[in-house]
Amino acid sequence: MVDAAENALIRRLIRAGAGTDDEIDVLLKDAGLAEVARVLVEEVVFRCPEPANTTPVEVALDLTHGGERHGVALRMVRDEPVRVVAEESARVRSRVTFTAAGLIRRLYGPTDSPRTGDFTNSFLPTPEDPARLRELLTEMNTVLRAAAQATATLMAGCTGRRPDLGELSIRYGSDKWASFHWYTAHYERHFARYRDRPVRILEIGIGGFEDDLGGGSLKMWKRFFPRGEVFGLDLYDKTALTEPRITALVGDQNDPEYLTAMAREHGPFDLVIDDGSHVNEHVRTSFRTLFPLVRPGGLYVIEDLQTAYFGDFGGSSGGVAGPDTSLGLVKELIDDLHHREHRDPAVSRPTVTQATVTGVHAYHNLVFVEKGTNGEDTLPTWMDADVWTALGAK
């Protein structure tokens, strides 16, 4: 479980990653190197890809600040999760040292800022005698190779850069790529501009239903947005998934009162994804309640629009999605986008969606709705044919 103090520290780290040296200094002074290191190491372990080395090795990660040093060792071997172990220098085959400020910037700063030499790395103890050197040479092909692979794994964890979303969805077990859906390329495109921001993202539908804990997509978003806070909402209790930068909430997406209170407590969200029940009524209730509370400049995504044609989800038969379906909502939003063009009657007081939907990007079974200010006016009245006719123009 993550307590309020830890959440507050993580938020400070996210801000400081893009801030000045002074901000990082003050943060380290307030929280102390040991506490900051604990949070950073947890984040690094989360971000590490699966180790490739088959020979188990330990890699040390040292953080320094002022005259202080805080070190941990990470055990790495293929088919096992990376884990923190007590540091015993005899077993450590490679040592990576960062200043605490350097690692904060790597993990929580903008991913495109240039950096060189912000860490040092040393391999294997220097041999003091020829016998030890011979021993080391025989180890070269196994231990040194494993240490190099494990160090590469650690360095991949010490970065904000993230792998392709398709790969992440497989790594964490979300069904957004392959297994029937091919959504991640669309997500890559529409989410790219939010990647470096301290976004708040809500996903309705954590996965696993009653039977499994699920949570694959929450971890995928956590890895994809290195400065993001991820919230998942599900009908079933999945609060065991709560960890740094992930909060699992229990509630019904068809309950507007709950949704409003939840969004006021944890929002405003920059990104909302509806991958919940896919019952048409529920999709519409969630959108109508949450879209007004999305931050301007944000996006609202609805998955699995195919249920607009499925009778057992409240969809329409006959190949035309009716007004009460999710796709009926999408069509309505396109009308809202054009409200300044409506005639007979013209719109005098735009609704929330008329005033704030600025784009509707629909794909097979998936839609991205942009939130902003939709104030662009219609053509000037002097261009109306009636005016020219009255003036005698042909």
Ligand SMILES: C[S@@+](CC[C@H](N)C(=O)[O-])C[C@H]1O[C@@H](n2cnc3c(N)ncnc32)[C@H](O)[C@@H]1O
């Ligand atoms: C398709 S799964 C989500 C998959 C997950 N988003 C992923 O990409 O891996 C749908 C989830 O929605 C949840 N759900 C169903 N009805 C719901 C409701 N009315 N409110 C909230 N969650 C609901 C289910 O319990 C299930 O875990």
